Structures are given as C-alpha cells and as structure tokens.
Amino acid sequence: xxxxxxxxxxxxxxxxxxxxxxxxxxxxxxxxxxxxxxxxxxxxxxxxxxxxxxxxxxxxxxxxxxxxxxxxxxxxxxxxxxxxxx
Amino acid sequence: xxxxxxxxxxxxxxxxxxxxxxxxxxxxxxxxxxxxxxxxxxxxxxxxxxxxxxxxxxxxxxxxxxxxxxxxxxxxxxxxxxxxxxxxxxxxxxxxxxxxxxxxxxxxxxxxxxxxxxxxxxxxxxxxxxxxxxxxxxxxxxxxxxxxxxxxxxxxxxxxxxxxxxxxxxxxxxxxxxxxxxxxxxxxxxxxxxxxxxxxxxxxxxxxxxxxxxxxxxxxxxxxxxxxxxxxxxxxxxxxxxxxxxxxxxxxxxxxxxxxxxxxxxxxxxxxxxxxxxxxxxxxxxxxxxxxxxxxxxxxxxxxxxxxxxxxxxxxxxxxxxxxxxxxxxxxxxxxxxxxxxxxxxxxxxxxxxxxxxxxxxxxxxxxxxxxxxxxxxxxxxxxxxxxxxxxxxxxxxxxxxxxxx
Numbered sequence: 001x002x003x004x005x006x007x008x009x010x011x012x013x014x015x016x017x018x019x020x021x022x023x024x025x026x027x028x029x030x031x032x033x034x035x036x037x038x039x040x041x042x043x044x045x046x047x048x049x050x051x052x053x054x055x056x057x058x059x060x061x062x063x064x065x066x067x068x069x070x071x072x073x074x075x076x077x078x079x080x081x082x083x084x085x086x
Numbered sequence: 087x088x089x090x091x092x093x094x095x096x097x098x099x100x101x102x103x104x105x106x107x108x109x110x111x112x113x114x115x116x117x118x119x120x121x122x123x124x125x126x127x128x129x130x131x132x133x134x135x136x137x138x139x140x141x142x143x144x145x146x147x148x149x150x151x152x153x154x155x156x157x158x159x160x161x162x163x164x165x166x167x168x169x170x171x172x173x174x175x176x177x178x179x180x181x182x183x184x185x186x187x188x189x190x191x192x193x194x195x196x197x198x199x200x201x202x203x204x205x206x207x208x209x210x211x212x213x214x215x216x217x218x219x220x221x222x223x224x225x226x227x228x229x230x231x232x233x234x235x236x237x238x239x240x241x242x243x244x245x246x247x248x249x250x251x252x253x254x255x256x257x258x259x260x261x262x263x264x265x266x267x268x269x270x271x272x273x274x275x276x277x278x279x280x281x282x283x284x285x286x287x288x289x290x291x292x293x294x295x296x297x298x299x300x301x302x303x304x305x306x307x308x309x310x311x312x313x314x315x316x317x318x319x320x321x322x323x324x325x326x327x328x329x330x331x332x333x334x335x336x337x338x339x340x341x342x343x344x345x346x347x348x349x350x351x352x353x354x355x356x357x358x359x360x361x362x363x364x365x366x367x368x369x370x371x372x373x374x375x376x377x378x379x380x381x382x383x384x385x386x387x388x389x390x391x392x393x394x395x396x397x398x399x400x401x402x403x404x405x406x407x408x409x410x411x412x413x414x415x416x417x418x419x420x421x422x423x424x425x426x427x428x429x430x431x432x433x434x435x436x437x438x439x440x441x442x443x444x445x446x447x448x449x450x451x452x453x454x455x456x457x458x459x460x461x462x463x464x465x466x467x468x469x470x471x472x473x474x475x476x477x478x479x480x481x482x483x484x485x486x487x488x489x490x491x492x
Contacts, residue, residue: 018148038149046152046215053212 004055004077006030009070012050017043030071041065044073051077089258089340090489092333093172093321094429095164097273098416099135099314103167107318107426108433110415111441112462117416118297118312124279131291133300134277135314135417153216154229155194157275157315161226162233164319165269169234172321173334174267176235179327185238185265186231187257188319189249189272189421191476194221195281202280230269230319238265246476247383248345250317250424251484255343257322266327271428272421275315285313288477290387298445301418303384303411304391304457305446311386314413317422318429325489337432341469342370342485348478358481359383360397363471366483367401372469374402377485379440379458381427381472384411386418394473395453404454408463414444424474428484431470435488438466 010025019025020038029037034044044067048059057077067073094104099117101107110117120126121134137160142151145163154162169175174184198221204212219225224242231240239260243252250272257270276285285291292310294300301312328336344365346358367374380402383394398409412430413423434440440463449457469487476482 014148016152018151020149021147042153042215042218049211049215 002055004051004074006070006074009074012047013039013043016046016050031069033068087262088325089261089322090325090328091320091337091340091432091486092323092328092335093168093170093174094318094337094432095167095171096318096426096429097137097140097160097164098316098318098419098426099137100415102137102140104171104429107429111412111430112439114415114442114444116297116444117314118300121277121282123277126282129282129286130293131286133292133294133297133312135312135419136277137316150229150233152214153220155197155220157190157192157194157273158220158226158229160275160316161188161273161319162229164271164273164317165230165234168269168319168321174321178331179266181235181237183238183266184236185260185268186227186236186240187243187253187260187268187270188227188230189243189245189253190223190226190274191244191246191249191420192274192276192281193223194225195276195284196278197221199278199280226273234269236269238268239263245345245480245482246478247418247420247423248474248476248480248482250421251343251428251472251474251482252345253421254320254322254340254425254428254484255345255482258340258343261322261324266324268322269319270322271317271319271425273317273319274420274422277315292386301386301414301444302446303382303386303414303443304395304449304453304455306448306450308386308388308391312417314417314419314423316416316426317419318425320425320428336489338435338486339489340484341372341487342366342368343483344369345480345482348481357393357397358479359394359473359475360400362481362483363397363401363473366471366485370485370487372485374406377402377407377469377471378465378467379431379434379470380407380409381431381470382409382411383473383475384413384443385475390475392453395455399454405456407456408440408458409455410440410458411443411446412441414446424472424482424484427472427474428486431472431486434467434470435486439464440467
C-alpha cells in the first residue's frame with residue numbers, strides 16, 4: 001500500500017483547511033507543531049477524513065488528538081499502512 | 087450613556103463596500119438581476135438581488151474558505167471593512183471589551199447543500215467536519231469574534247427579516263451593560279437550489295421577470311418581493327469610549343430601539359408595527375415630528391404595504407414624514423436588510439440626502455404616505471426611524487440620530 005509522504009500531507013492539509021498566508025508551508029514542516037502551522041483539531045479531523053478516503057487508513061479521533069507534528073502524523077499513518085500490508 | 091456608530095461595512099447586490107453601496111443607493115443602481123449559479127428555468131421565480139462581483143479569495147485568508155458558507159464570507163468581509171472604517175484593530179481595546187452581536191435568518195444553506203450532496207452520494211465520512219458549524223445561525227458572530235479576537239459578550243439573534251435590527255438593539259444594550267465596543271448587524275444569503283426553493287416556499291416572492299418592475303414596495307403594482315443577499319455590519323460603541331480612543335468618525339447615535347410581536351392571526355387586533363415605532367421613539371425620547379425620514383420595511387405585497395402605511399399614518403399623520411425604501415434596489419436581504427437600511431439612514435444624516443425607493447412610481451393615494459420616489463430628496467436629516475418586519479409576527483424599529491456632544 002502507498003506510503004503517505006510529507007508532500008501528500010501538505011496537499012491534504014491545504015485542501016482541507018487552507019494555508020496561513022503568513023506561513024511558508026513549502027519549507028521543512030516535519031517537526032513544526034500543527035498549532036504553530038495554524039491547524040486546529042477540526043483541521044486535523046478533516047484531514048484525517050481525507051486520508052481515509054484516499055489511503056484507506058482509519059485514524060481514530062483519539063489518535064488525531066494526540067498527534068502534534070506532521071512527522072508524528074506520517075508515522076501513525078504509515079505504521080497503519082504497514083500493518084494493513086501484512 | 088450614549089451608544090454611537092463609528093464604522094460601517096456594507097456588502098449588497100448593488101455595492102461592495104459602504105461608499106459603493108451608498109453611491110448605488112443614491113443613483114438608483116439596481117442589484118436585482120437574473121439569478122445565476124444554477125439552472126432556474128424550472129422555477130417560478132428567477133430574479134434575485136445577487137452579489138456578482140465578489141471574489142472570496144481576494145477578501146479572506148485561504149484558511150477561512152474551506153469552513154465558510156458564502157453568507158459567512160460576506161459577513162466576515164463586511165466586518166473587516168467596518169472595523170477598518172472605525173479605525174479598530176485587535177490592539178485598540180482589551181479583547182474582553184469588544185463583543186459581537188449579529189443576526190442571521192437563513193443559516194449556511196449553500197454550504198449545507200453541498201455537504202448533503204456528499205452525504206447522499208458518497209457517504210457520511212465525506213461530509214466536511216466544518217458542516218458542524220458552517221450551517222448555523224450563530225456562525226457569523228463566532229467567526230467574526232475569532233478572527234478579530236473580540237472576546238467580550240457576544241450573541242446571535244434570529245428574528246427572520248427583523249432580526250438585523252434586533253441585533254443592533256442588543257448591541258446597544260450590551261454597550262450599556264459595560265462593553266465598550268460591539269460589532270453588530272446582519273448578513274444572509276441562500277441562493278443555492280435548496281435555499282432558493284425554501285425562499286419560494288414562503289409564498290411571497292415575486293414571479294415577475296422584469297428586474298425594473300419586480301420588487302415595487304408601496305406601488306399599486308406590488309406583487310411580491312425579490313430575495314436579496316448580503317447586508318451590513320456596524321460598529322457600536324460607547325460614545326465616551328469612542329472619543330477617548332480617538333475614533334476617526336461618528337456616524338450617529340443609536341437613540342432608540344423596540345421590538346413587538348403581532349397578535350395571533352385572525353384575532354382582528356392591530357399588527358404590532360405601529361407599537362414598535364412608537365416604543366422606539368419613546369425610547370429615544372423623541373416625538374414623531376422630530377423624525378426626518380422613515381426607512382420602511384417595504385414588504386412589496388399590497389396587504390403588508392397597506393398595514394405599514396396605516397402604521398405610518400397613525401404615528402406621523404397623513405403624509406407626515408418622508409418615507410423611503412431603498413431596499414427595492416437590493417431585494418430583501420433578510421437579517422441584512424435592517425442593518426443596510428441603518429447604514430443608509432446614517433449616511434443620509436451625514437450627507438443630507440434621502441435616497442429614493444427603487445422603481446416604485448405609483449403609490450395609491452389611500453396609503454397617505456410621502457414616499458420618496460424617482461430621485462433622492464435633498465434635505466437635512468437629524469433623525470431617522472428604520473423599520474423591519476419578519477415573517478410570523480416580528481416587528482422591530484431603531485431610531486438613529488445625528489451625534490451631538492453632550
């Protein structure tokens with residue numbers, strides 16, 4: 001199953017919740033906090049729904065609530081894709 | 087305590103921005119046109135007061151676009167204009183000294199229609215999480231409050247087409263209770279197929295096809311109203327606080343407000359509009375002779391126009407005060423209608439001119455009202471009464487006056 005890359009996540013975040021005009025999302029955002037990037041819990045729920053639609057990975061609301069950075073979110077998704085592939 | 091208006095932001099079918107709206111209102115620029123956006127050929131009514139030159143991306147950060155209905159986008163845009171006009175940013179006053187009180191009658195129809203499409207065609211997991219609030223009558227108050235960091239007392243009022251005046255009345259009450267500044271007014275829009283069908287179901291929308299002869303309030307040809315979209319946001323402030331912070335301008339005072347409810351249908355008792363007007367005048371401490379112009383509710387249906395004319399004659403005497411209905415050029419903007427009329431009333435005070443009533447030309451003598459038709463009427467205006475009625479019995483009235491230091 002396809003792995004979710006940072007470029008995919010960036011695209012999904014912007015599609016689901018727009019982008020902050022004062023922030024450059026094209027830079028290295030892997031370890032930025034979603035809070036600093038301007039994505040609140042609703043933005044992440046919306047993004048999680050999109051990830052499920054596109055990648056078939058079902059992230060629980062509890063998981064989403066605990067994820068603080070794009071790196072952590074990618075790890076969560078890709079661990080699931082690895083599990084799903086087994 | 088005196089509550090004044092220090093900022094205005096209007097977004098209407100005949101003008102984006104307060105001065106554009108005012109110029110269109112005075113020149114008689116018509117915002118009523120064929121409704122676009124979906125195929126209306128099977129609908130009995132096809133004319134709307136539609137905003138056609140609004141590009142949300144140029145007015146709002148992209149962050150707000152996935153989570154907002156078009157009505158909320160107009161509200162956010164008008165609020166930003168009003169705050170800018172008032173010279174207010176998030177550092178002007180402490181955040182808890184600034185509140186938000188807006189009215190909305192229709193909710194986020196277009197956004198919800200789009201999400202319902204996803205629900206029925208793809209499944210519930212495709213429905214936007216933002217649907218949770220984007221549909222909601224209180225969302226404009228919430229989004230304005232969040233965007234501009236206004237953390238003081240806030241509220242949302244729903245009173246069908248009278249609610250916009252109720253919001254301004256409650257903003258004044260909020261100022262009197264100690265909040266220095268309140269963003270107020272109302273905005274509506276529902277021009278998706280579902281929203282349109284809902285409006286037509288009310289049974290009062292005209293089936294006329296000529297944009298210049300469709301919404302003719304107080305005219306003997308009146309046969310329904312044209313729905314509009316948009317409205318106005320006003321900045322209400324404690325006068326002393328506005329002076330203290332050096333507000334760039336004061337448009338006028340919210341001198342009086344009242345709302346009443348109609349008696350039960352079939353009771354034979356008089357509708358509540360006259361009482362609302364009289365109570366607002368009493369609240370302002372003014373006599374009918376002090377009022378220079380009335381911005382009428384102007385329903386555009388013979389029975390309702392007659393009821394309003396009766397109320398005006400009862401309060402002011404036959405042809406006792408100039409009456410106008412510039413909303414004939416925008417269509418009825420629901421919660422946005424009253425605040426847009428308040429904007430016009432305040433600008434009438436500023437400029438000494440009363441706008442005309444769209445394309446209305448032939449007013450029955452029996453109405454006994456001095457309706458301003460054809461051209462604007464130049465005359466000093468120190469006090470204006472604005473009326474609005476909502477379906478199922480709402481009547482609201484606001485008196486605005488020229489501000490004098492006292």
